[in-house]
Amino acid sequence: MLRFDATQLVLRHAGDSPIVGNLGPTSDELYHAGHRDRNFYTYGNMGLCSSIALGMALSTDDKVISLDGDGSLLMNLGTIATIGREMPENLVVLVWDNEMWGQTGGQSSHTATGTNLEDVAKSCGISKTTTVDDLETLEEAFGRAMNEPGPWFIVAKIEEAAEYMPVAPVEPEFTLYRFRNTYIE
């Protein structure tokens, strides 16, 4: 399953829900799959994607979608514990798990050597979890997550495409301003 195809699937089911994109190709592909005001692209702050989404979920009634990555989430595993403590029903964490640090040379991540992020989420008290490895099962899981109370934690095993897409031509300041205006106007 390619991340870009999976991202297009997410956008088809997302409606107006805010989507937080992890740094690098996840945000770039989110932009190319369907730029919208409620895409919150991140550019740095590795590890904080699902923390940002948690802050959103605690402050809006909308379903909030985090498109995180295995390497990034490993940098901030504690936020899974905080999600388990807060248990926001409107949060959907979707982890693109390519079992590597794709941006730094493709070194294997800890999910390639035994760490099971779904089990981590379960042990933090999150019961709505699954791991999927094709578009069909992703669509089924994500469709449920968008329609049933969470928090949801979905690990989607993906493959890296042969080439990266162009970097999304967006600025952090404008991303936040544009995103936030959909809530305060």
Place this chain on the structure above:
Amino acid sequence: MPWAETIVDTLKKWDTSLIAYVPDISIDRVTSIIDADPFFHLVSCTREEEAVGVAVGSYAVGRNAAVFMQSSGFGNSINGIASLCLPSRTPIPIFMNLRGQVGEFNIAQVAMGRNTKPILDLFGIAHYTIESEDRMDTLLDGVMKLCHAHRNPVAICMTPMLHGGKIA
């Protein structure tokens, strides 16, 4: 008014109701009041950088947020502040207990505590040190106004002269 109540009143005046924090004994007086007040949602985080992310997410959907930590945790939060708050311009007030000051008993707290304000200066983040309750309400109100006008984080550093410090 006691310092802790002044902080709570200021947060309410500025409609800042999501508080992400890592516990600290010296400023527990204020976070305990926040925890007991239904106006606020106090989010206990595992690490200070995580608290920064939670606060930014809250602000992004239109709810003002603040972060509480101690200065040693400021070291843990720098990447989040530098690569998220500053480039995206988010007005997050950071309330911190400033360690390494008069009365410090722990050598491990001195380097980060004493370098916290120089690091804030390097990032161009405005910071204010509060050592007394005198005119604290006026100062805090002005700090919040600056924070939102500049749409950048500000740091409010509280020393043992204000809160009495940690009791060993």
